[in-house]
Amino acid sequence: MKQIFPLFIVLVTLLSCSPGSDMLETGDPHLDPSDQSSLDYTFKGVWMVDNVKGNETYIRTVLGFKGENYVACADYPYAAIMEKFLPEVKVAKLSAEAPYGNTPTPEEELWMQTLIDYRNGSCLESTLAVPYRIIGISDLSFYLEMMPSETYSTIYLPFVVTKDDGTLMAVVLTIAPTESTALLDRSGASFTNILTVTQIETIIDGQKEIQKLNPTMQLKFTSIERVK
Numbered sequence: 001m002k003q004i005f006p007l008f009i010v011l012v013t014l015l016s017c018s019p020g021s022d023m024l025e026t027g028d029p030h031l032d033p034s035d036q037s038s039l040d041y042t043f044k045g046v047w048m049v050d051n052v053k054g055n056e057t058y059i060r061t062v063l064g065f066k067g068e069n070y071v072a073c074a075d076y077p078y079a080a081i082m083e084k085f086l087p088e089v090k091v092a093k094l095s096a097e098a099p100y101g102n103t104p105t106p107e108e109e110l111w112m113q114t115l116i117d118y119r120n121g122s123c124l125e126s127t128l129a130v131p132y133r134i135i136g137i138s139d140l141s142f143y144l145e146m147m148p149s150e151t152y153s154t155i156y157l158p159f160v161v162t163k164d165d166g167t168l169m170a171v172v173l174t175i176a177p178t179e180s181t182a183l184l185d186r187s188g189a190s191f192t193n194i195l196t197v198t199q200i201e202t203i204i205d206g207q208k209e210i211q212k213l214n215p216t217m218q219l220k221f222t223s224i225e226r227v228k
Contacts, residue, residue: 036063036065037065038062038066039062039184039188040061040062041061041062041184041188042058042060042227042228043058043059043223043224043226043227044056044057044058044224044227045057045058045191045221045223047077047219047221048080048218048219048220049077049084049217049220050084050217052080052083053080054219055077055079055080057075057221058075058227059072059193059223060228061182062129063142068131069133069134069144070129070132071130071132071146072129072130073126073128073193073221075126076124078096079094081200081219082171085200085211085217086171089161089163089169090164092164092166093161094159094161094162095160096126096158096160097111097126098112099112106168110168111158111159111160114158114172118158118172119156122155122156123155123156123157123158124155124175130146130155131146131147132144132145132146132147132182133145139186140185140186141184142184143181144181144182144183145177145178145180145181146175146177146178146180146181146182146195147177148177148178154174154177155175155177155180156172156173156174157175157195157197158170158173170202170203171201171202171203172200174197174198174199174200174201175195175196175197176196176197176198179198179216180194180195180196182194191221191223191226192220192221192222192223193221194218194219194220194221195218195220196216196217197213197217197218197219198213198216199213200217
């Protein structure tokens with residue numbers, strides 16, 4: 001198996017909360033987060049978009065307890081998102097990558113421009129380490145919640161669709177941080193991560209169409225096995 005995101009790229013703009021604000025005061029010394037040892041696990045698992053099965057991928061989660069807590073995903077379920085909510089679009093290619101060469105492709109240019117348009121630092125990307133806070137601890141599990149900042153209360157997940165006729169379309173999901181949670185088994189046996197999506201935007205040649213989701217959509221990662 002190839003090495004999965006050995007180094008985190010940190011979503012710095014989410015770290016504007018005061019020191020220790022991501023810690024939980026349980027009132028129970030047995031469950032005191034400051035007494036816990038740091039954890040660093042990588043899980044293989046599968047995404048589900050509501051009832052549509054997505055791709056298998058890897059998620060790394062780090063709980064520092066005395067420091068920061070992060071979750072980083074190697075990939076997101078773009079194809080399942082399209083199948084669930086935009087089934088009428090005939091997809092030739094999906095992409096969400098920064099340029100690797102000197103000359104970016106049209107897809108790469110559109111993706112980078114979309115990041116800029118949506119405040120860049122508040123966008124999720126593959127292998128990006130996203131800060132989480134501990135909101136609960138039990139004898140069996142750690143309960144986590146995506147941590148918003150004072151500046152950005154909304155997070156975006158952008159990607160680019162190349163239609164079968166060659167048309168490029170940017171798709172941007174709006175993620176609600178305080179409704180996006182994760183559950184880590186204390187023994188490291190399993191991990192579940194849920195991203196709650198409240199809105200989908202499609203953009204072609206600068207023209208936007210917005211679809212507000214009621215009820216909201218859930219992107220759910222469920223681990224199959226721990227690989228590290």
